[in-house]
Amino acid sequence: MRNYEITNILREGNVEETKSAVKELLSKYNFTIQGEEDWGSKRLWHPVGQDEQGHFTLIKCSGSPTEVAKIEHEFKLNANILKTLVIRANG
Structure with missing residues (x-):
């Protein structure tokens, strides 16, 4: 399990x-959400x-590195998510 920070830019309205x-x-x-920030x-x-x-939203979570590409792909399929950035967090 690794820690990640996911920043999303969501479409207004939904x-x-x-x-x-x-x-x-x-x-x-199977990602565990450790914290959320609504910017x-x-x-x-x-x-x-x-x-x-x-x-703008930020989610701090942990999960398997092999699943990150699948999550990013599914984010791209969601029309209400304008942009996504997934980075590996320290710790």
């Missing part, structure tokens, strides 16, 4: 539903498609 979907996806791949809505430096605003 934030709570998308956050729930992200948590379900992480539990599907709120911010204007994007560059528009993503038609979206100029995004809702």
Whole structure:
């Protein structure tokens, strides 16, 4: 098990539903959520498609390194997730 930090930029409008979907996806791949931060809505430096605003979230979790690529792929399939960054955290 490794520790990860996942930063997502979510499309405005369906934030709570998308956050729930992200948590379900992480539990599907046996990731344990250790903490969450909601950074709120911010204007994007560059528009993503038609979206100029995004809702930023950070999830600290732990899980298997072999599952990270699968999670990133599923995030890309979700139209309500504009951008995702998964990094390995220290500790």
